[in-house]
Amino acid sequence: xxxxxxxxxxxxxxxxxxxxxxxxxxxxxxxxxxxxxxxxxxxxxxxxxxxxxxxxxxxxxxxxxxxxxxxxxxxxxxxxxxxxxxxxxxxxxxxxxxxxxxxxxxxxxxxx
Amino acid sequence: xxxxxxxxxxxxxxxxxxxxxxxxxxxxxxxxxxxxxxxxxxxxxxxxxxxxxxxxxxxxxxxxxxxxxxxxxxxxxxxxxxxxxxxxxxxxxxxxxxxxxxxxxxxxxxxxxxxxxxxxxxxxxxxxxxxxxxxxxxxxxxxxx
Numbered sequence: 001x002x003x004x005x006x007x008x009x010x011x012x013x014x015x016x017x018x019x020x021x022x023x024x025x026x027x028x029x030x031x032x033x034x035x036x037x038x039x040x041x042x043x044x045x046x047x048x049x050x051x052x053x054x055x056x057x058x059x060x061x062x063x064x065x066x067x068x069x070x071x072x073x074x075x076x077x078x079x080x081x082x083x084x085x086x087x088x089x090x091x092x093x094x095x096x097x098x099x100x101x102x103x104x105x106x107x108x109x110x111x112x
Numbered sequence: 113x114x115x116x117x118x119x120x121x122x123x124x125x126x127x128x129x130x131x132x133x134x135x136x137x138x139x140x141x142x143x144x145x146x147x148x149x150x151x152x153x154x155x156x157x158x159x160x161x162x163x164x165x166x167x168x169x170x171x172x173x174x175x176x177x178x179x180x181x182x183x184x185x186x187x188x189x190x191x192x193x194x195x196x197x198x199x200x201x202x203x204x205x206x207x208x209x210x211x212x213x214x215x216x217x218x219x220x221x222x223x224x225x226x227x228x229x230x231x232x233x234x235x236x237x238x239x240x241x242x243x244x245x246x247x248x249x250x251x252x253x254x255x256x257x
Contacts, residue, residue, distance in 0.1 A: 058219070068213075082143070089225065
């Protein structure tokens with residue numbers, strides 16, 4: 001698992017790669033939580049994430065809460081069908097905007 | 113029957129997923145049920161390692177036993193940690209999932225995902241070992257006679 005953050009057109013983008021399990025979720029969490037500080041528009045790019053356990057869901061939950069506290073929005077990019085199934089099953093899906101590409105994600109937030 | 117022994121540490125989660133995935137592919141399990149099985153095994157293995165071993169100051173192995181017969185792929189995790197029956201834990205109910213994400217407690221999702229993802233889940237405590245078994249059907253159920 002590898003997680004990085006960047007700013008694209010003024011919007012915070014967190015990009016994760018690989019498998020997010022109880023071992024690797026802490027690295028994802030520190031990147032994500034550091035990046036969302038003070039932000040109300042955040043993109044989390046999961047295109048290259050092939051596995052996300054409940055430990056990863058918890059990171060999404062923590063990031064969501066911080067951004068939501070500023071009435072902001074979290075957009076998930078490239079979430080696999082399997083991960084979307086898990087998010088649906090746990091009632092997470094409706095709280096995030098999900099799009100296929102980073103360009104769509106940026107457009108969604110700019111239009112907001 | 114394939115048996116692989118892993119040290120009971122979080123570093124083993126990836127290797128455990130790999131052996132289960134390999135056997136699931138050999139058994140012809142489709143992509144989505146394979147993912148659900150990997151997730152279920154990962155959640156329970158995490159509980160064994162973090163609650164069973166780490167929080168009790170213990171350490172030990174996690175054995176992964178896999179077999180495929182009669183249209184059923186069976187994965188069993190065996191460990192020497194204190195007895196822990198995941199089915200005796202309070203599962204999140206509808207009220208839990210109806211809460212908005214900003215208010216709901218963090219946690220409690222792993223066992224829900226486990227039970228929801230597999231065709232059958234069994235827990236036994238035999239010879240001082242926990243045995244968590246996950247079963248997936250690998251052939252379409254035959255039409256009722």
